[in-house]
Amino acid sequence: MASGFFDRVYWITRMIPRGKVASYGQVALLLGLPRAARQVGWALHSMPSGWAEPKNKDGVPWWRVINSRGEISTTCIEHTNIMQRELLEKEGIKFLDEFGLNFRKYRWVPSQKEIERMKLPSEVVYRLNRLLE
DNA sequence: GGGGTGACTTTAT
């Protein structure tokens, strides 16, 4: 388990499968920090630029993290919202409008086993299950 | 140690 907050964000984000998305809040929950959604966005914004490249095998698939309304919400100039949509479309995701998609259809729902392995506090597991149902 | 800064979220209007 990584020690720093940022490293833990990258660790969770790497678990999101191709063609699936998670919200910033969902990543925060999986970290065991239910109210750290904003910092998740910041972590993805300020990671080493090489890690943001889709071709980088050891990189972080930042484009699979969107906001709780199912919309792309990056303000990054290097990695734009348009770029993010193209990356997701390349993974098979269809958009409902310019930057919105069907969260019901594309949300990453970790297996119960994966959730157990993370040893999260019961309150966090409760909130997670409610989010994913 | 204090204050500003967010790729956020929820709740209230």
Next chain:
DNA sequence: CATAAAGCCACCC
């Protein structure tokens, strides 16, 4: 449905 406001907390001066 759209907007606003408040709460949020890791990080960097």
